[in-house]
Amino acid sequence: MSFSILKEIGDAQKKKAVVDVRSGDTVKVTQKIKEGDKFRLQTFEGVVIRVDRKNSHTERIVVRKVTSGVGVEKSYLVHSPLIEKIEITKRAKVRRNNLSYLRERSGKSARLAGKDFDRVAVNDVRVEEDQVEKNPAKETETEGTEEALVDETKEEKAEETKA
Numbered sequence: 001m002s003f004s005i006l007k008e009i010g011d012a013q014k015k016k017a018v019v020d021v022r023s024g025d026t027v028k029v030t031q032k033i034k035e036g037d038k039f040r041l042q043t044f045e046g047v048v049i050r051v052d053r054k055n056s057h058t059e060r061i062v063v064r065k066v067t068s069g070v071g072v073e074k075s076y077l078v079h080s081p082l083i084e085k086i087e088i089t090k091r092a093k094v095r096r097n098n099l100s101y102l103r104e105r106s107g108k109s110a111r112l113a114g115k116d117f118d119r120v121a122v123n124d125v126r127v128e129e130d131q132v133e134k135n136p137a138k139e140t141e142t143e144g145t146e147e148a149l150v151d152e153t154k155e156e157k158a159e160e161t162k163a
Helices: 002-013 119-123 129-134 136-162
Strands: 026-035 038-052 060-067 070-077 083-090
Touching: 026 060, 026 070, 038 070, 070 083, 083 119
Parallel strands: none
Antiparallel strands: 026 038, 026 083, 038 060, 060 070
């Protein structure tokens, strides 16, 4: 019985719809970053080298890219409210979930074999109707807070221009 209660709580924290991200995908992750009172969006583009706890509210992806000759990896919780969107730009043919061998490789040896996929269909995320019916109150709460955030930033900008 306690397991079902934990599952319900975890499922309530999940986003309604997320993109099916797999290892080997090249993705653009847009994240909300708070600086002082303001929020801004930051995009990080790289290759997904690991997917953990798929279909859980704690699902995590590790994204890697090389910047100025230095490898940078970031770990993202897929269902985090700070993640605005995840967009898949390329899909590669891989045979394992953990692509940690890419850390030692550079140049041509770090390339992954491309795979054809329908980019529009993969990135088109639709909310399933039965999930919306489960918790409609939560959806209206988040919509109101997002609108309030937008209104606050508009007011702040107006005050800055006056000053």
